[in-house]
Amino acid sequence: MQLKPQDIVVLLKLVGLEGVWSYRSLAQDLFMSIGEVHNALDRATRAQLFDAEHKRPRLQALEEFLVHGIKYAFPAERGSVTRGTLTAYAAPPLNAVISSSDNEHPPVWPDPEGSARGYKLAPLYDSVPKAARLDESLYELLALVDAIRDGRARERSLAVEHLHKRLREQNAKA
Numbered sequence: 644m645q646l647k648p649q650d651i652v653v654l655l656k657l658v659g660l661e662g663v664w665s666y667r668s669l670a671q672d673l674f675m676s677i678g679e680v681h682n683a684l685d686r687a688t689r690a691q692l693f694d695a696e697h698k699r700p701r702l703q704a705l706e707e708f709l710v711h712g713i714k715y716a717f718p719a720e721r722g723s724v725t726r727g728t729l730t731a732y733a734a735p736p737l738n739a740v741i742s743s744s745d746n747e748h749p750p751v752w753p754d755p756e757g758s759a760r761g762y763k764l765a766p767l768y769d770s771v772p773k774a775a776r777l778d779e780s781l782y783e784l785l786a787l788v789d790a791i792r793d794g795r796a797r798e799r800s801l802a803v804e805h806l807h808k809r810l811r812e813q814n815a816k817a
Contacts (some may be wrong), residue, residue: 646690648717648767649675651709651788652774653683654692654700658813659780664698672777674770702810709788710803719793722763727751728772729759732798734786735779736805741798750793764793784809 656673657664666684670677687693692705708716728734732741733749743749751761754772766772767785775782787809790802 646686646692646716647683649673649679650683650687650690650692651713651717652768652771652785653680654687654705655784655788656774656778656781657693657700658702658705658784658810659778661816673768673774675768702814706807706810709791709806713788714792717767717792719789720765721750721793722753722765724748724760725751725753725763726760727754727757727763728775729757729761730764730766730786731789731793732802733759733761734789735783737786737790737798737801740801750789764789 652673653669653675656669666677666680669675669680673680675683684693684695687700688695690708692701692708693699694701728751729738729749730752731750732738733743733751749759749761750764751757751759752766752772752775753763756776757772767788771785775785784806787802787806790798791806794802
């Protein structure tokens with residue numbers, strides 16, 4: 644069994660969800676097939692990142708994986724300048740505390756509906772830009788994960804801090 648990047652996208656979507664969800668609703672929200680969502684949660688369960696009985700991510704294990712393993716398991720893939728959706732330090736919440744220089748292109752997920760120009764940072768899954776447009780919480784979590792995958796030391800440190808805070812808040816609600 645090997646985790647796939649979309650497994651992390653599904654888990655991050657579940658982090659922000661409250662109430663009842665279905666495979667169908669997740670698939671629609673993430674622009675994935677129902678089978679992809681089912682398989683993602685099956686792999687996440689076997690990796691001990693998802694509690695199938697309670698239908699919730701194991702937040703402590705997920706945080707540990709995101710902080711210490713994601714950049715090795717799913718390294719950032721950079722590309723040329725393109726149009727897209729801002730991510731990593733250039734997206735909320737980090738864009739409130741980190742500013743980029745004017746001559747530096749920000750990281751973007753390639754997206755024809757995006758409003759920014761920057762260097763391509765391949766998203767964890769192709770549908771991430773569309774799914775992020777529909778869910779601000781998911782967008783911010785994915786941007787924080789990208790800052791961990793691709794950021795410099797300060798960006799990674801701030802992303803880890805924000806991620807820890809958000810996951811701790813979700814743990815308190817559960």
